[in-house]
Amino acid sequence: MTLITAMEGREAIVNVRLRLAGRRHSIEAEVDWRGGTVTLDRRTSRIDEWEWDAPEVGAVYGVALNDRREWEAMAEAMTAPPYRKPPEGPVLYMKPANTINAHRRPVVLPSGVNRLRTAPAIGLVIGRTAARVRPEGALDVVFGYTIVNDLSIPHEQLYRPAVKEQARDGFTPIGPWVVPKEETVPLSSLAARVYVNGRLVQCVDLRRFRRPPEQWLADVTEFMTLEQGDVLFFSWPADAPLVSAGDVVRIEMDGIGALENPIVAEEGGEGE
Amino acid sequence: MKQARVAWNGTVTEAEPLDSGRLLLPDGTIVDEHEVMWLPPVEPRTIVALGLNYADHAGELSFAAPKEPLLFFKGKNTLIGHRGRTVRPAGVDMMHYECELAVVIGRPARRVKAEQAYDYIWGYTIANDYAVRDYLENYYRPNFRVKNRDRTTPLGPWIVSHEEVGDPMALALRTYVNGALVQEGYTGDMIFSIPYLLEYITSFMTLAPGDLILTGTPKGAVNVQPGDEVVAEIERIGRLINYIE
Numbered sequence: 242m243t244l245i246t247a248m249e250g251r252e253a254i255v256n257v258r259l260r261l262a263g264r265r266h267s268i269e270a271e272v273d274w275r276g277g278t279v280t281l282d283r284r285t286s287r288i289d290e291w292e293w294d295a296p297e298v299g300a301v302y303g304v305a306l307n308d309r310r311e312w313e314a315m316a317e318a319m320t321a322p323p324y325r326k327p328p329e330g331p332v333l334y335m336k337p338a339n340t341i342n343a344h345r346r347p348v349v350l351p352s353g354v355n356r357l358r359t360a361p362a363i364g365l366v367i368g369r370t371a372a373r374v375r376p377e378g379a380l381d382v383v384f385g386y387t388i389v390n391d392l393s394i395p396h397e398q399l400y401r402p403a404v405k406e407q408a409r410d411g412f413t414p415i416g417p418w419v420v421p422k423e424e425t426v427p428l429s430s431l432a433a434r435v436y437v438n439g440r441l442v443q444c445v446d447l448r449r450f451r452r453p454p455e456q457w458l459a460d461v462t463e464f465m466t467l468e469q470g471d472v473l474f475f476s477w478p479a480d481a482p483l484v485s486a487g488d489v490v491r492i493e494m495d496g497i498g499a500l501e502n503p504i505v506a507e508e509g510g511e512g513e
Numbered sequence: 514m515k516q517a518r519v520a521w522n523g524t525v526t527e528a529e530p531l532d533s534g535r536l537l538l539p540d541g542t543i544v545d546e547h548e549v550m551w552l553p554p555v556e557p558r559t560i561v562a563l564g565l566n567y568a569d570h571a572g573e574l575s576f577a578a579p580k581e582p583l584l585f586f587k588g589k590n591t592l593i594g595h596r597g598r599t600v601r602p603a604g605v606d607m608m609h610y611e612c613e614l615a616v617v618i619g620r621p622a623r624r625v626k627a628e629q630a631y632d633y634i635w636g637y638t639i640a641n642d643y644a645v646r647d648y649l650e651n652y653y654r655p656n657f658r659v660k661n662r663d664r665t666t667p668l669g670p671w672i673v674s675h676e677e678v679g680d681p682m683a684l685a686l687r688t689y690v691n692g693a694l695v696q697e698g699y700t701g702d703m704i705f706s707i708p709y710l711l712e713y714i715t716s717f718m719t720l721a722p723g724d725l726i727l728t729g730t731p732k733g734a735v736n737v738q739p740g741d742e743v744v745a746e747i748e749r750i751g752r753l754i755n756y757i758e
């Protein structure tokens with residue numbers, strides 16, 4: 242086997258930890274997400290035959306302003322009110338439990354809202370209690386990686402927490418599974434592609450991050466402890482697509498898999 | 514009724530505080546409060562906190578009263594129980610307590626109308642939502658380095674049910690540092706009342722049983738130092754003790 246085919250195989254076929262809808266526990270399985278199959282108990286079936294649940298996660302935190310393109314776009318505004326100067330510490334936001342959503346489950350467009358921003362993100366799933374980790378050994382506290390779709394109602398201001406825009410029910414699809422870090426390519430080589438209705442609209446990789454996730458893990462755990470199952474995610478919002486009801490969003494990451502969700506209109510609307 | 518959560522005899526258990534400083538365990542055992550370690554009385558999945566929800570506190574921080582609730586989230590890494598210790602980071606100039614009425618959700622709450630809000634509330638407890646103002650930055654303010662530090666949110670000592678509290682909008686709040694009264698307020702002075710907040714928050718997100726809403730703090734935030742004893746007291750609920758180290 243040549244190196245190239247070995248790498249391709251490694252990217253498409255991965256051992257993962259996943260959760261099927263209706264089952265209490267996570268299980269281990271092998272998936273070939275390009276081929277669209279999952280092997281459970283030596284039986285291979287189509288991924289689409291199963292209903293998926295989101296991986297078991299604790300607190301889910303996003304690191305804002307890590308996308309260099311977003312940072313550059315904001316650079317001028319950062320020196321003006323209300324920001325006045327660029328942030329020195331990490332700018333974090335939380336996607337609370339009500340926002341967690343699973344692979345292929347619909348994301349509801351709130352009534353009165355026409356479009357959502359759908360930002361791809363890489364999620365680091367914590368494997369053991371992480372307090373004051375050092376950047377050099379930061380990945381020791383990480384169990385693995387997952388895909389996060391960081392949906393929000395588009396908003397310009399970052400001065401106040403964007404709770405109403407970010408924390409809606411179902412606004413954080415995550416999964417379809419968690420890939421243990423030893424099972425896949427190095428974190429720095431992960432890349433994401435976003436498709437809307439099958440059309441490729443965004444291609445990104447970690448070179449666009451201002452700082453590597455290992456450094457952020459050190460900065461964040463300097464003052465807040467992350468527990469097993471907590472997720473720290475890093476998104477690429479600068480050129481993330483806007484989507485409307487009827488669209489289907491698919492985020493692919495080589496070495497992890499593909500997370501797909503339809504956007505649907507809210508039934509009844511405001512007056513129900 | 515009152516409900517606490519304690520570590521006792523190598524396990525974690527619910528407990529009902531009795532008037533005499535003793536606790537009744539679910540199996541009938543009665544223990545002295547000094548035999549237990551107090552834990553946060555609830556383990557929330559989601560903690561929603563309010564900034565600037567008392568006009569006098571907003572004025573004290575030179576802010577106009579907000580027109581819409583200013584919400585932020587907190588992680589459970591921040592919570593510690595009654596009689597716990599909170600670290601003042603080395604080298605900071607301003608760390609202050611914030612005595613707050615904490616609402617404990619009792620039922621799945623989605624699109625709740627203000628008139629029905631109390632049907633969804635299990636009870637109330639006290640939160641002391643410390644802030645380290647040196648770390649304030651104008652991005653998603655109040656940013657996590659100010660408000661989401663480990664063990665900076667004492668919670669407890671227990672939950673008092675809604676029925677036993679009666680009207681949560683008519684309670685006195687007081688904070689004492691080393692026995693001196695330093696903060697005094699009245700829940701009726703909230704800019705956004707508890708029923709209003711529950712309707713507002715659940716209009717766009719679902720809360721689960723055990724989730725918390727920290728309803729903001731009145732005027733009177735002063736600096737605390739290592740060695741200080743900080744007592745946050747709310748009428749009809751209790752006294753939450755915390756030590757700064």
